[in-house]
Amino acid sequence: MVHTVTSARSSTAAHKRHREVQYLTMMGIRVICFGLLFVTSGWMRWVCILAAVLLPYFAVVLANAVRPGQPGVMTPVDDRTKRIER
Numbered sequence: 001m002v003h004t005v006t007s008a009r010s011s012t013a014a015h016k017r018h019r020e021v022q023y024l025t026m027m028g029i030r031v032i033c034f035g036l037l038f039v040t041s042g043w044m045r046w047v048c049i050l051a052a053v054l055l056p057y058f059a060v061v062l063a064n065a066v067r068p069g070q071p072g073v074m075t076p077v078d079d080r081t082k083r084i085e086r
Contacts, residue, residue: 019063026059 033052037045 015066019065023059023063026055026062030055030059 030052033048033055036048037052040048
């Protein structure tokens with residue numbers, strides 16, 4: 001019986017990259033909120049202020065939240081379909 005590695009857990013580097021992208025996305029939204037402060041008024045301005053103040057906290061908390069690795073599942077491969085006829 002042959003096992004595949006396609007269901008192996010993702011690497012630590014992949015998890016780190018995902019957290020970095022998530023953090024940078026939230027900081028990008030924060031920059032947009034700062035820009036909107038100058039062109040909005042009323043309740044929309046208050047939403048932008050709250051977002052600009054609160055987003056860094058949530059971005060850091062989510063960026064530091066490391067998920068425990070899930071064990072991979074070994075799935076058998078039917079090697080009869082993989083044989084090369086000679």
